[in-house]
Amino acid sequence: MKKGKFIGIGVGPGDPDLLTVKAVKALNKVNVICAPKSSKSKPSVALSIINPVLNDRESKYETLEPLFPMIEDKNELQKYWADAAHVIIEKLNKGLDVAFITLGDPSVYSTFSYVFKIIEGMDFETMIIPGITSFTGCAASAKMQLAEKDEIIVIVPKVDERLSQIMACGDTFVIMKTSRHSDMLEDIINQDKRDKEIISVQNCSMKDEKIFNGFVEDKKYLSTTIVKFKNNKK
Numbered sequence: 001m002k003k004g005k006f007i008g009i010g011v012g013p014g015d016p017d018l019l020t021v022k023a024v025k026a027l028n029k030v031n032v033i034c035a036p037k038s039s040k041s042k043p044s045v046a047l048s049i050i051n052p053v054l055n056d057r058e059s060k061y062e063t064l065e066p067l068f069p070m071i072e073d074k075n076e077l078q079k080y081w082a083d084a085a086h087v088i089i090e091k092l093n094k095g096l097d098v099a100f101i102t103l104g105d106p107s108v109y110s111t112f113s114y115v116f117k118i119i120e121g122m123d124f125e126t127m128i129i130p131g132i133t134s135f136t137g138c139a140a141s142a143k144m145q146l147a148e149k150d151e152i153i154v155i156v157p158k159v160d161e162r163l164s165q166i167m168a169c170g171d172t173f174v175i176m177k178t179s180r181h182s183d184m185l186e187d188i189i190n191q192d193k194r195d196k197e198i199i200s201v202q203n204c205s206m207k208d209e210k211i212f213n214g215f216v217e218d219k220k221y222l223s224t225t226i227v228k229f230k231n232n233k234k
Contacts, residue, residue, distance in 0.1 A: 004031065004092040006119050007099045008106040010131020011049045014222075015205035018132050019053065026129060027053045031096035033061055034088055036068040036111065045222075046101040064088070064098075068111050081111070085118040092124050105131045109157055109176065135174040138201040138224045142211050146172050146226070159185045167192055171229050178216060178223040185225070186215055195230040 007026055012018035019027075027033070027050055035047035044065060054061070066084035071077060088098050102112045106128050120126055135155065139146045147153050151171035156163060159175065167173075167188065175185060178200065189198070200216040202223045203209045216223050 001093075001095050003124055004094065004096040004098060005125040005127060006088065006092060006116070007097065007126070008110075008112045008116055008128045009099050009101050010105040010107075010110075010129060010133075011046050011101050011103060012132040013104060013134045013137035013204040013206075014045075014049060014209075015137075016049055016052045018137065018205060019050065020129065020131065023129050023131065024053055026099055027101075028057055028059075029097070030099040031061060032064060032088075032091050032098040034064040034066065034084070034098055034100045036066050036084065036100075036102075038068060038070045040067060044101075046103050049103075050101060062091075062096075064091075078114075081114040082118065085115050088115065088119060089122065089124075092119070102131075104134045104137075108133055108155075134176070134204055134222075134224055135226065137204045138174075138199075138226060141201055141204055141209060142199045142226070144197075144199055144226060144228070146174075146228075159188070163188050164191075173227040173229075175225040175227070177221060178225045189227055192229065197228045197230070198225065199228075200225045 007030065009023050009026055011023065035044040037044040064087055066080065066087060068080055091098050100112050100115060102110045104110070106112045107130065116126065152169065153172045153174065154166065154170035156173055156175045198214050200212040200214065200223060201209065202216060202220050204222065204224065215225060
């Protein structure tokens, strides 16, 4: 029996209209949709984004919702990744194509990569379909130019002492998931004397999207802050 194909699909930042044509085509054909969620009591945000596509499907499909809890213990997380990979492999061995959906793009800070590494090494056919990243979506919502000419963009997944060390080398800093960061972020940014524009976006491209000048205070999970420096020293 021919084995199924494992497909990683980036579903973008939130608006279903931002799904790529290629993503929609794949979602209309695959046998199984894998949509991890962070808690048993919380629905998958990625799944909610593609629901309009799935609702229009004429063919049947199966949904998998493995648990990927938001914990820091990597050893514990590996158990969840392995469990998810095991369930997916069972479907692939039955000849079923499986799409693993992920917010934004699969290649940018996505838990998809951990499951992909397991399956990629087991002789299955694989494919990755890119999606619009959260930070380009945020820039579009804020009508903000991320970079011009030779300006350097820095993507920051976690705020620690490394940010201070590289601050002078970048022109635009994208701080992902601001809710995870302490006051250290504001302290480091404010220490830089360059003129700067600070924009924060919550729930990018969703119905409850909010755009703020400066840093956000309520620190929702889907929050991104973009800091663009002006007149960078050469």
